[in-house]
Amino acid sequence: MKLYNLKNHNETVNFAKAVKLGLGQQQGLFFPVKLPTITPIQLSEILKLDFITRSTEILSKFICNEISKDKLYKHVKKAFSFKHPLQVPITKNIHCFELFHGPTLAFKDFGARFMAQMIFSLNTKNESVTILTATSGDTGAAVAHAFYKMKNVRVIILYPKGKISELQEKLFCTLGKNIKTISINGSFDDCQKLVKEAFNDKKLKESIGLNSANSINISRLLAQICYYFEAFSLISEQQRNNLVVAVPCGNFGNLTAGLLAKSMGLPIKSFIACTNANDTVPRFLQNGKWYPKKTVSTISNAMDISQPNNWTRIEELFYRNKWNLKELRFGSVSDDITQETLKELFQLGYVSEPHAAIAYRLLQNQLKKDEFGLFLGTAHPAKFKNTVEKILNNNISLPDELKNRINLPLLSYNINPDFNKLKEFLVEN
Secondary structure: OEEEEOOEEEEEEEHHHHHHHOOOHHHOOEEEOOOOOOOHHHHHHHOOOOHHHHHHHHHHHHHHHHOOHHHHHHHHHHHOOOOOOEEEEEEOOEEEEEOOOOOOOEOHHHHHHHHHHHHHHHOOOOOOEEEEEEOOOHHHHHHHHHHOOOOOEEEEEEEEOOOOOHHHHHHHOOOOOOEEEEEEOOOHHHHHHHHHHHHHOHHHHHHHOEEOOOOOOHHHHHHHHHHHHHHHHOOOHHHHOOEEEEEEOOOOHHHHHHHHHHHHOOOOOEEEEEEOOOOHHHHHHHHOOOOOOOOOOOOOHHHOOOOOOOHHHHHHHHHHOOOOHHHOEEEEOOHHHHHHHHHHHHHOOOOOOHHHHHHHHHHHHHOOOOOEEEEEEOEOHHHHHHHHHHHHOOOOOOOHHHHOOOOOOOOOEEEOOOHHHHHHHHHHO
16 A cells, blocks of 8 residues: 655655654655545445454555455454444434444544554564554543553653543543653644644654554544444445435544545445534635634534644545535534534433534534435543533433543643653653
8 A cells, every 4th residue: 555645745655654654744644545446346245244354355455465354354353342333313314323332432442443453563573662642532542542551652642631521531541551641731732733743853753663643644544434334334225325424523534534435435425524613624615714713612522623634635535536625514513502402312312422412413404305314423422421411411320431440540741732841751751
């Protein structure tokens, strides 16, 4: 598999190098030189396979001969060794596709665990690796648990202090061992900026074997393509004809993966890019002007991102496929409407959380009579227990994954968004 740097097309690397580097020169994201496709007949056959076998087939079309299919199957099986996604009917023509049944109760378990397997497989020389990543809530836990106690791997996770839920924080800031967590006095965008600055420091990057586990890493992105095929396999032939998928968007990796699935030949009619008040992309799609505002805190905190990294990949995909960006549906939802939507879903017999509620609201608003809609359930409602209980006036029981960590002490460090302070930490620890 060959990939090129979106900021410097002359820089091309193979899959192994892209996974190892994370980012290219000038902090450019890697993108496939060749976009694999499957025919309708191949799609029909691939949909009949079980989730692990199908995922292996999909990933092998990108990775090609860099990893044998037998070896890839073993890594996929280990990465996705948890309860597979569930589809839950909400109304006659709208279902929720739940992606939060992994060990950290969020969709990011798919990408993080597959990336961990790839790092393990490709690190043939047993070199020391430092994973530096920023999280707005769920990435941190998924990455921490995926790499926990992994030999020769050190993980540093940055997150905005006081801007993720208490239970999200408990999931990854109580592990210790090879997992270091740092709360930053600022926003997620400040955290992401620090990560980019670290990658821009060539000497630092080489000295500590720096890598990133954000959705900027191509291995995480490719893993997420797999569950779109799973979603398609679970619906009826009639529902497949006019399928619309609503995606809660933060850094836009999830939507990028869905669009890559469509590019391969999965006939999804349309996607809805769903955001909260941090609506840089909806405003851009509406008026053509890229104007990120200061990030604001919302009850859907994992989406509190004003400068989404993966948007450049989406633009490249539309350009390469000669698609029209005007065909991408979009919308943003305020906290007030998010709360109303959570109540509405509860009245329909479904307990949700803010991120999925935003996707449901926009899907409900935009779905046409002849269309069938899926909205992605990206996190377990218990991760937002205090918020959801207050809105619904209803108790939510904690799954064991959270119950086992809630009373453990936080092991986080705290710094201002100062790159020199971060660099000092990376070198000393």
